[in-house]
Amino acid sequence: MFTIEQLLQPSSLDEAAVMLSENPDLVVLGGCGFLKMGSRRIAKAMDLSRCSLDEIWETETQIELNAMTTLYDIETNTSLRDCFDGILPRAVGHILGVQFRRCATIGASVYSKYGFSDILPALLVLDTEVELLRAGRMPLAEFLDKPVTRDLLVRVIIHKDDRRASYRDLRNASADFPIVNAAVSLYRGQWAIVGGARPGKAMLATKTCQEISKPSVEQMNAAAVAQQAAAELVFGSNNKASADYRRAMFAVLAKQALEEVRACK
Numbered sequence: 001m002f003t004i005e006q007l008l009q010p011s012s013l014d015e016a017a018v019m020l021s022e023n024p025d026l027v028v029l030g031g032c033g034f035l036k037m038g039s040r041r042i043a044k045a046m047d048l049s050r051c052s053l054d055e056i057w058e059t060e061t062q063i064e065l066n067a068m069t070t071l072y073d074i075e076t077n078t079s080l081r082d083c084f085d086g087i088l089p090r091a092v093g094h095i096l097g098v099q100f101r102r103c104a105t106i107g108a109s110v111y112s113k114y115g116f117s118d119i120l121p122a123l124l125v126l127d128t129e130v131e132l133l134r135a136g137r138m139p140l141a142e143f144l145d146k147p148v149t150r151d152l153l154v155r156v157i158i159h160k161d162d163r164r165a166s167y168r169d170l171r172n173a174s175a176d177f178p179i180v181n182a183a184v185s186l187y188r189g190q191w192a193i194v195g196g197a198r199p200g201k202a203m204l205a206t207k208t209c210q211e212i213s214k215p216s217v218e219q220m221n222a223a224a225v226a227q228q229a230a231a232e233l234v235f236g237s238n239n240k241a242s243a244d245y246r247r248a249m250f251a252v253l254a255k256q257a258l259e260e261v262r263a264c265k
């Protein structure tokens, strides 16, 4: 269990920005699901629950997941269930149990760039941006490539379009971390194939996607494309699985996802 010596509770993002710049070691709190696993002694922590960041906002053109939106909010949101073939509710629905998902937040989940993430691959095949308090707004892919800096993730913005999408994951047990996962989407002829839990942050199979998205490609062999994407992405070994096993399983998951998206056309 971790210990917090001083808790700051800003009531607006402006106040949070001042606190962040005045306190170089300030730890931002999400739902504390991950922080609770450690035994850190935190001198100053900032709780965002008074900053009105716990809701999903929807307009005609975008869906905004504010930082304190929980994974359960995402899982049960009717718009997210309807958009993109429900890829986001599907991706978060396997993370531990409901009790945990009612606490864990999207802000922490995206900002932390976890190498085992179920959420990042699904977000990466959509038109997703992140808004940071200091660095401002940028595409999710750009944020994932940047080195970690001290900032606060304010919200995740998903632009609405009629893309079709699918998410697949492999786990040893339902409440375990994913061994590997795959997300696929198709929008106006442009395919996106992403591998996650490689282990390592979610990664787009750029070359494969460019090749199969060419107008000259009339018929795609899903198994061959999945193999090509698996060969392009980098996989690693850890106590859960070897790199070879992950690559082989990714090819299976990506093929299933490609076929599902193609069937939705």
Ligand SMILES: Cc1cc2nc3c(=O)[nH]c(=O)nc-3n(C[C@H](O)[C@H](O)[C@H](O)COP(=O)(O)OP(=O)(O)OC[C@H]3O[C@@H](n4cnc5c(N)ncnc54)[C@H](O)[C@@H]3O)c2cc1C
Binding pocket: 027, 028, 029, 030, 031, 032, 033, 034, 035, 036, 037, 067, 071, 094, 095, 096, 103, 104, 105, 106, 107, 108, 109, 110, 111, 112, 114, 116, 117, 118, 119, 151, 152, 153, 154, 175, 176, 177, 178
């Ligand atoms: C046992 C366990 C199993 C898990 N299994 C999975 C899994 O299978 N798949 C999966 O995808 N995820 C999994 N997760 C991760 C989980 O889904 C959340 O992503 C994680 O708990 C972080 O969310 P939180 O709200 O609990 O963050 P916290 O514990 O509150 O914070 C985590 C980190 O994020 C920082 N932070 C919090 N909010 C912000 C913010 N708005 N801006 C910047 N930094 C911030 C904190 O300072 C801290 O460093 C697991 C976590 C645990 C503890």
